[in-house]
Amino acid sequence: MTQSQWTAVDDYFERTLALSDEALEAALQATRDAGMPPINVAPNQGKLLQVLALAQQATTILEIGTLAGYSTIWLARALPPGGRLVTLEADANHAEVARANLARAGVEHMVEVRLGKALDTLPQLAAEGLGPFDLIFIDADKVNLTAYFEWALRLARPGSLIIADNVVRNGAVVDAASTDPSVQGVRQFLATLAAEPRVSATAMQTVGSKGYDGLALAVVHS
Numbered sequence: 001m002t003q004s005q006w007t008a009v010d011d012y013f014e015r016t017l018a019l020s021d022e023a024l025e026a027a028l029q030a031t032r033d034a035g036m037p038p039i040n041v042a043p044n045q046g047k048l049l050q051v052l053a054l055a056q057q058a059t060t061i062l063e064i065g066t067l068a069g070y071s072t073i074w075l076a077r078a079l080p081p082g083g084r085l086v087t088l089e090a091d092a093n094h095a096e097v098a099r100a101n102l103a104r105a106g107v108e109h110m111v112e113v114r115l116g117k118a119l120d121t122l123p124q125l126a127a128e129g130l131g132p133f134d135l136i137f138i139d140a141d142k143v144n145l146t147a148y149f150e151w152a153l154r155l156a157r158p159g160s161l162i163i164a165d166n167v168v169r170n171g172a173v174v175d176a177a178s179t180d181p182s183v184q185g186v187r188q189f190l191a192t193l194a195a196e197p198r199v200s201a202t203a204m205q206t207v208g209s210k211g212y213d214g215l216a217l218a219v220v221h222s
Helices: 003-016 022-033 043-055 070-076 092-105 118-127 145-154 169-174 181-195
Strands: 060-064 084-089 111-115 135-138 161-165 199-208 211-220
Touching: 003 043, 003 199, 022 070, 022 092, 043 070, 043 135, 043 161, 043 199, 060 070, 060 118, 060 145, 070 084, 070 092, 070 111, 070 135, 084 092, 084 118, 092 111, 111 118, 118 145, 135 145, 145 161, 145 181, 169 181, 169 211, 181 199, 181 211
Parallel strands: 060 084, 060 135, 084 111, 135 161
Antiparallel strands: 161 211, 199 211
8 A cells, every 4th residue: 555545546536525625725834835745734634524423513622723614614614603623823824715705605704713832721711711622633733732631621521522633653652762852742641531431432443644643532521
């Protein structure tokens, strides 16, 4: 199996299942035009997030890590009328591009893009009494992944779903001696996840147009 084959399968799924549209394609183009890193989720992964949010019957969603708002659009489209999504972004330029993409997709009325480092804005959400959130998607730097997860728990309720992206690191997650801070951040997070009695969790590997990676999922039960 090769990267080209994984990408071809993703492309086939995208075409066959009609996973993209004009607003989503425009969001991707705006990401490229702004010189932002192409680290948004793939279309089938975005659709997976939307399906999970629909299955969760989520009315409130928290996203930690906005980038250009591509995954935000997928998640917002799962919300019912009156639903609310708060997405946290540390980079002002990224936030500006994201707001334009959300407006183009027609979901800006249900999304708040909050600017600032997540470890600063997460306490603000708690202080303001926002939440609990039905679904929390963590797609930010991995060095602080454990801290993001701990805040997610505080902002969740029994039954909330927490999803963390990019936890395989191209397989490097198995290397306990890795000097990569992101790898060690993921390993610390997974150890914390395993020891946390308030959740039921698993992790899975993925391959596709974004390469070899994976995600972790946890349901809060107490």
